[in-house]
Amino acid sequence: MNNSTVIVGLSGGVDSSVAALLLKNQGYKVVGLFMKNWEDDDDDDYCSSKQDLLDAVSVADKIGIDIEVVNFSKEYKEKVFSEFINEIKSGKTPNPDILCNSEIKFSAFLNHAISMGADKIATGHYAQIKEADGLYSLLKADDSTKDQSYFLYRLNQHQLSKSLFPLGNLLKKDVREIAKKEGLHNSDKKDSTGICFIGERPFTEFLNKYIENSPGPIKDEHGKILGEHIGLMFYTLGQRQGLGIGGSKTSNGEPWFVAEKSIKENILIVAQGHAHPLLFKDGLIAKKPHWIHEALPEKHWVYGAKTRYRESDAPCEIDMIKDDSVEIFFGQKQWAITPGQSVVVYESNVCLGGAIIECAIDKAQVPFPEKIVAS
Structure with missing residues (x-):
């Protein structure tokens, strides 16, 4: 007992x-x-x-x-x-x-x-x-x-x-x-979603109680104005729904996605098609790294990382820039790396830790091993 x-x-x-x-x-x-x-x-x-x-x-x-x-x-x-x-x-x-x-x-x-x-x-x-x-x-x-x-x-x-x-x-x-x-009445209860402890609420309506929104233009990669956003805080990179620019698709059938947010100019930049180059980056810089074993993993190619919950682990290499930030590059470009989200690093099924994404970055030429690139 x-x-x-x-x-x-x-x-x-x-x-x-x-x-x-x-x-x-x-x-x-x-x-x-x-x-x-x-x-x-x-x-x-x-x-x-x-x-x-x-x-x-x-x-x-x-x-x-x-x-x-x-x-x-x-x-x-x-x-x-x-x-x-x-x-x-x-x-x-x-x-x-x-x-x-x-x-x-x-x-x-x-x-x-x-x-x-x-x-x-x-x-x-x-x-x-x-x-x-x-x-x-x-x-x-x-x-x-x-x-x-x-x-x-x-x-x-x-x-x-x-x-x-x-x-x-x-x-x-x-x-x-x-x-x-065992006769528990909640055996079929729906799993909770939404913000932790706050629940499932209309996101825009909820945030409006705490933050003053600031509308601005929605532009494509060439600077053409396609519409108006209701405030950059209501959008996330990779978002497809709710852009309000002629529905979600244009005449050629390709949907629009949020590709960048220009905070200084209050511009929402969108790209057409899930495979648009603007949506893909080689790596990222992240802040506040936390390692479960209290040490930075050694630099080698057996790690995988995900930049959002529902992704599969992607082969990556880790470099510490300074004590409070980390640089991670991937073997293949990653889609819609989003500032504010977390990048979490694994070695097989062991979670090593992670950090909060500060920005996505590109690298002109990364000497990734061929077997990693092909995976």
Whole structure:
């Protein structure tokens, strides 16, 4: 019998519910903790925190564990949301889920859990943790379609040493089957999307509450004005929908994509066709690098990196420019590398860490090994 106490972040969703169930069945003393992290417009149609709390309480009662509620809205607004808004204002496309994990779920929540007497915390993330000789590694989940290591790359050794990911070796369909078999009412509940802890809201309407928009021209690569944007903050590189320039396509059938944002001149530059050269870059410069093993990976050609969550790992080479930034070049040009997003680096299925993309760059001639280019 395992007598360790584990505090599980119960969100009301099926993943965290099954994580708590599995740990209880393994003999841990399990306590659920529901985190409330957003209070603005909490009574509107888009905030599901009330229903999520009811679902979490129902699950805790069903599997026979205690549950507590904690409010981290002050910490969330100061450490996550304020940074999100600042990045948006600068014309970037930040990923608040990554900062939310490092600052709230595995910092504020972890510290609170330890104060409650917890030995470990656990979440419903799809990822794995391995320990060898006192060094903790973050690994991809067995279910490659649900792997969430991308969002966890900023975790440090202490946070990993105190965390459990019970779903790391399971497929999503198996998690739902476990929930259904055990009679959990949320077995078919839709996975949450949208901004971390804020939910699924109309993005433009939501941002208008916090940032004053500034309309300007939409131009093609030759400087021809095609329309007007409603504010650069509402667009991201590679975006196709919602450009408002004669629908999404022109007479030749090729859709338009956001290729660049000129912040200084307030111009949105678009390119026609998914394969347009303006959308592809050789590499990137990224800031605030974080390495899980607390050291920069050696410079060689066995790494893969992704510049957005749903991408496959692309062969790359890493160079440190200075302590607070990193340069990464890819074996093949990458599509719509987006400032504000994170580049996350892997060695096989091990997540080494990553950094926040500052800008995409080209390199005239990169001496990539032939086998890398061909892959």
